[in-house]
Amino acid sequence: MSQTEDVVVVNGVVRTVDERDTVAQAVLLSGGRIAAVGTEEAVRNAASGTSVVVDVGGRTVVPGFIDNHNHLSVAAFxxxxxxxxxxxxxxxxxxxxxxxxxxxxxxxxxxxxxxxxxxxxxxxxxxxxxxxxxxxxxxxxxxxxxxxxxxxxxxxxxxxxxxxxxxxxxxxxxxxxxxxxxxxxxxxxxxxxxxxxxxxxxSYVERDWETAVELLSSKMREYLSLGITGVGDTLVTTKVAELYRRASAGGALPLTVQQYHGGDLFYSPPDLRRSDILDRVLAGGDDRLRGGAVKLFVDRFFPDGPTIDEVHDGCVTHVGTPFHSREEIVELAVGAADLGISTAIHAMGGCAVGACLDAYEEVRRRARSGSVLRMEHAFVAETRHAQRIADLDVDFVGNPGLAWLWGEVFTGVRHDGQDHLKVLPMRSMIDAGARVSLASDSPCGPVSPMVIMSAAVNRLTQHGTPIDPDEAITPAEALLGYTRNAAHAAGRASEEGSLEVGKRANLLVLERDPITCSATDIMDIQVDRTYVDGELVHHRSGR
The missing domain is CATH 3.10.310.70 (Diaminopimelate Epimerase; Chain A, domain 1)
Incomplete structure (x- = not known):
């Protein structure tokens, strides 16, 4: 959908989330792009006389949220x-x-x-x-x-x-x-x-493809009400890809979907030697439907938990079962990089994190470029990996909402005396210089970005139990993790993630400022307005 009229958003706390963390007063949306950002006077002067003026009454304006690890095609049904x-x-x-x-x-x-x-x-x-x-x-x-x-x-x-x-x-x-x-x-x-x-x-999809597309679109409209303007579906099978193709052809994608392709079935790896899978991974899309990325799994959760190394009296004991050997993960990651394909590697435990980084080190050693290298989860990981993540320029995509929902499960996986293991060590990663973004993993956990940002900042489970509070991040870092950092992890850093001239006009009006409000109130912040490519796609009643 093309933006039909220019919009001037004024009287706001405009958190641009640019490299300087600039705070402005107003922003101009024109032709689906950010046309001006700055003082109210400067932005009004840049606008045409026919622009629609939206006075947000001192509320906070931020870039649209990007949920890079989501199972939209599952949750929709x-x-x-x-x-x-x-x-x-x-x-x-x-x-x-x-x-x-x-x-x-x-x-x-x-x-x-x-x-x-x-x-x-x-x-x-x-x-x-x-x-x-x-x-x-x-x-x-x-x-x-x-x-x-x-x-x-x-x-x-x-x-x-x-x-x-x-x-x-x-x-x-x-x-x-x-x-x-x-x-x-x-x-x-x-x-x-x-x-x-x-x-x-x-069976739900094939019973009626039109209804299936509407269910997908309906779930995305729900996401827009939460401020999510971009989603990464982190497991796209052959049939899911066909569903997205039909939705895109019918103009039924109200936000951007980045597909992370797998094989024919949920846990089958993408065999890029197969021309049909390679063709769907590389298939061209449009502004709303993106390809060129795959999802790889390292470790399993059942029956014995994520793959980790426990230390007992100086001896190391391996726990957990992997999907692939380290050699296989290297082969899969390098094979994708050779084709210019980005990868998102599922790594829950410390051993899986190490295997993921071994693969990415080999990709970097061979001077592969042009693709994004992502690591997902690190639910029970070792802080010693933080510097390596930063040095290899790997994007970490974490799910603190799952720690809020399942924190007691994760701490149960980390047995007593295993102090080298941390649940979601995001503070350690940020301090080491790594790029950290936040995501939901919905429907496995809560989808609300505010709940997830709150979990990252407060480090409490839903029952109020502290969970490695020394790994808490700041509200500003949490906002960065849903915007500019998330755009980089999605391969769209030049397009969105911050409110800068020339970028897509994906932005939100929040009822409160997540940076200055009480940390305990972040979870309850409401999204009053959501704009995608300059079009108002969500407006909270009465606001």
Whole structure:
């Protein structure tokens, strides 16, 4: 959509987030770009006589937020599945009742998916079994995605359709649990969810592509109300890419989507030797749909947690299971760099972080350039890696909202006496000179940038438990992490991320200033206005 009229935003605290951290009074939006920034007098003088003047009454104006690690194509379909969220559900019985109520009037054989469940948040402290899911969804194949996206739970009909039985071999990168008789329990870990997730999610898409596109667009409009003007979908499969292609062709992308491509299934790596995958990775897009990037996984979360090295009496013990060897990650990263393709590498534990950096060191050693090198997560990592991240010019994309939601889980992974490990050591990285940006990993965690910025600054879980408070960052650093740094990590540093002349007119009007308000109030800040390419796309009622 093209900006139809010039807009002058005046009487604001305009935090440009440029290199000098300039604070201005006004900004002019023209032709989808920032045309002037400065004093109110100077900006008014630069505007035409027909410009629309928006007086923001002293409120704060900032660049649009970029959520670089988001699973938009997954989250968009949660509203049409079974809401199994825990909380508010506090028992397994309540979860099963929700599934039964949803399925009772559906046509026989129609796939059903559920979301929002986490076993630690129910009284029974366990997952539903295949038999329990059979009872509440007897006529439909059913798949419940764990909130982490690293596990899932299925009934017998779903398992049968996926060919998962007592005789099935364990898949690459995952496993399905078996009982003492060798029969599948219905619990699937990591890459074992691939076929079930693709079948359940894919059935919702292929049932009606137009409805699927509208669900995608609706979720993006929700994001606009939170101030998100750009998203990185960090796992785009073949079918997801087709969904985005259709959405783009129909003008249904109200914000910028950077695709991070995987293989055909959720946890399958992108084989760039395949011409069809390479073609979709490199496929040209437009201002709203971007390609040229891939997602790689290093470590798993289940069954034994992220890959880390524990130290006991001077001896090192390795914990956790990787998806790939270090040699394989080097090969994948270098292969992508050879083709000018940017990479985002999922690395949760300290060993995975080291493997990611080994791969990127090889990319830099071979003088590969022109692509962005990103590392995601570092949930339980070693601060000694911080300087190396900075020296290799790697963009770190962290998810403090998950620490807010799951902090007790992460600290549980880091056993007593393992003081060399920190949960999301962002302070250490910034102090070492690394570029740090923030992102949600939604639907695994909260999507609101304000909740995530608050978590980065306050370092508290949702229960008020401190989580490595010495790794807290400042509000200004948190804002930088959602704007200019995030634009760099997205490969769009020259286009957006700061309010500077010539950049895209993606900006927000906030009800309060996140830099000067109380740190405890950051979480509750509302977005009054959102502009994308100069067009007003969200306006909070009464503001």
């Amino acid at each position: 949660d509203p049409v599945g079974v809401d199994c969220s825990t909380p508010p559900r506090s028992t397994l019985g309540e979860v099963l009742e929700s599934i039964e109520s949803y399925c009772k009037d559906l046509p026989e054989g129609q796939w059903v998916m559920g979301s929002g469940f986490f076993h630690a948040h129910v009284r029974e402290q366990r997952n539903p079994t295949r038999q329990e899911l059979d009872e509440v969804a007897p006529m439909n194949p059913f798949f419940l995605r764990d909130i982490s996206c690293h596990a899932g739970y299925a009934n017998s009909r779903a398992l049968d359709l996926a060919g998962i039985n007592a005789h099935a071999p364990q898949p690459w990168g995952g496993e399905f649990e078996k009982d003492n008789k060798g029969q599948p329990t219905g619990t699937l870990l990591e890459a074992a969810i691939n076929l079930l997730h693709e079948a359940a999610w894919g």
